[in-house]
Amino acid sequence: MESVLRVENLTVSVGRVEVVHHIGFTLGARQRTGLIGESGSGKTLTALAIMGLLNEGLSATGQVIYRGTNLLELTDGEMCGLRGDRLAMIFQEPMTALNPVMKIGDQVAEPLTLHRGLRGKAAHAAALDALARVHLPDPLEKMRQYPHQLSGGQRQRAMIAMATACSPELLIADEPTTALDVTVQAQILDLLVELVEQEGSSLLLITHDLPVVATVCERVLVLYGGHIVEEGDVDEVFSRPRHPYTRALLDAIPPLDEELPDRKLKAIAGSVPGLGEFPPGCPFRNRCPRADDVCVVMPPLADGVACWHPLA
């Protein structure tokens, strides 16, 4: 399969502290990949590094290869040319991601103006088209409204319209449905799948919610403490997890179809350390029931799992 993005040896640092450690993965065309991580895992920083949106004080090294070019070596100007056009990202909080004092129509038209040179009526028509594609009800009316006049789900659709207006090759969605009601979440996930199929883009879905990845994605990467600890086909990883952290995440989800004895879930001790506060070696070792001395050295990612004592 043709690859859209190839990440190799990506390291993100905050000042001099490394928080994402030499990770690598490939995103294929028409492929939906889930990136699972909790707070402190480095999942959002990874996405921002790919998009060239890291804040002051943060830096990324390594290779992020898109169409033969290492994105990390491009200037901000060159990245601006790609962002919104070939590479797009949507965020968790539509209220803060949309400009509160700009009409919806103008915002959706912005990438079209910047990258396709459309103006006036042409831009308006293209924006309307983008909003229709995300099934926003009454798109003509909504274009004249401001973000606060739309519901959460509608704002998310508007943001997706903005991101997909130029038919990007890569769409990164960072917790796109976490702030939404469950019924709206289902609709938005459907929409993402539909758009990705239609446009043939590659989707990188970042979330902490495993069932969401299970229903939307084909491949999954599990991130903990800035390392990829497991990766593979979604069905495989979720039915036969090999890394203790993946197992722990799965155990933490109460099943919908049965009752557990004593109403107890299998929990792991401890809390997730803050960015940069993970122990050296395997980041999971101070919470892992299978850890021992050998784990002070970080196990390499081999055959889809990075663990000295994998399950199965």
Add this chain to the structure above:
Amino acid sequence: MTLVFDVDHVSRRYLLPRTRMFGPRRTLSAVDDVTFQLHREETLGVVGESGSGKTTLMKLLLGLEKPDTGKITYSGNSLRREVQVVFQDPASALDPRMRVGDIILEPLRVLRIGGDHAARLAELMDAVGLPLAYARRYPHEFSGGQRQRIAIARALAPRPDVLIGDEPVSALDVSVRAQILNLLEDLRVGFQLTLILVSHDLSIVRHMTDRVLVMQHGRVVEEGPTRDVFRAPQHAYTRLLLESIPRLRVRGSRVAQVEQKQSRRD
């Protein structure tokens, strides 16, 4: 079983801000004609999306708001002492300027409950799994999960009979949620608590509760034993909720549904 709460046709309306100069203001029925009963040592789940009224219902039960119509009867002695709450956001649940020990003991001071406070503090911190030494620290020194434990300890201080959890784990990391849920279950059993769990997360409600209320637009659209409601939902909204939950085992169900929809459209 003894009755703890008897909620009888309760409604609570809010006046919306004025949109025109003259004429009556529009009202919003946050809670609309809700009736149910809660028995001792039962665990009740309240599920709903935003705008369902579950938060307002919780405030009514806590006595923070009064119903406009209908009546809520609490059959204990002192609502303020016996019904406590744990909120969703560990960041705003604890006064950043107070030490943890003082936070946990505050209810005792306000309610003027005497006794050996130091001993009680030790008991409570032990019950929630925190070392006593932590009592001298400030909230910002703790993680989200630990802060929820502190909030739970505070709620337990006056020896309540009823504990209401308003999305108690939604703001926590996934790997920490299980710990806190297990803790709540242990405490429920150990202290014979009546538990009300308000949540939008249906899998948690399924896991922890005996009975469930499904709310939409302020009304209770379905009520019953959790197992039954989840296996055979009667109301269309309940069915929609259950269908919308992403499931772990069924791979690609979203994709399959989308493809079905598309083929139907073509």
Add this chain to the structure above:
Amino acid sequence: MKRRVSPTLLIGGALVIIVVATALISVVWTPSDPAHVEVPSRFKPPGTAGYLLGTDQLGRDEFSRIMAGARNTLLVGIVTVVIAMGVGVPLGGVAALRRGVLEDVTMRISDVLLAFPAVLLALMFAAVFNPSTITAMSAIGIALVPVFARVVRGAGLQILQQDYVTVTHTYGASGVWIFIRHLLPNVSPVLIVQATVAFAIAILAEAALSYLGLGTPPPTPSWGRMLSESQTLLDQAPWLAFWPGASIALAVLGFNLLGDGLRELLDPKLIERLPAQG
């Protein structure tokens, strides 16, 4: 906790310390008696032996008068701010706690006070009572009440929405309890900053009032009045305008900078986390 002690804070702090120290020292020692009139020594320029900053029109040592004037300045600042906070903070607290009619009434009273410039109030007071330091301080204090009322109400509203306050309602905490135990401690960083700014305003206001003859009457040294009196003597003894003017400016600057520096220090009082992205 990472704290940022900025140059602003240091400079402001240094200036304030100088003013306070000068005032305190002047209580026990000044180079000469500030009230000692010696007409033959009038208009001596700065640098003359025994008169570091020169003498004024009555032969009094300027340096001693400046030092004694610092006392007046500090007194005015402290009393004014105490009055303003003593009335403004509870007013703002009540407004935040008891929303509705009481809040509207308190804030409207506050608005009315805000509409009165301190000078106007001082004029009114002076017309009724004789102009004195006390009338000046009362006028300025009252004029500053709305500033504190607003700050406390604004910050208070935010604090009262936090879950930790809602929880206290569930076990029946009274408004007074919440005000003392939760509102005040959490509002205090903002209040401290506001107090330093109010101090600066008070000094300036008193100087203006004394300049107009509505403040501290002679013979008590007051920088504002000294400035006023020096107006007619500008060609004879320009330094008599410079010293009190510079003192006022530096004192006001010092308190303002202190306020800014404290705001930087106290505001982000949460731990400086690594950027909360992922």
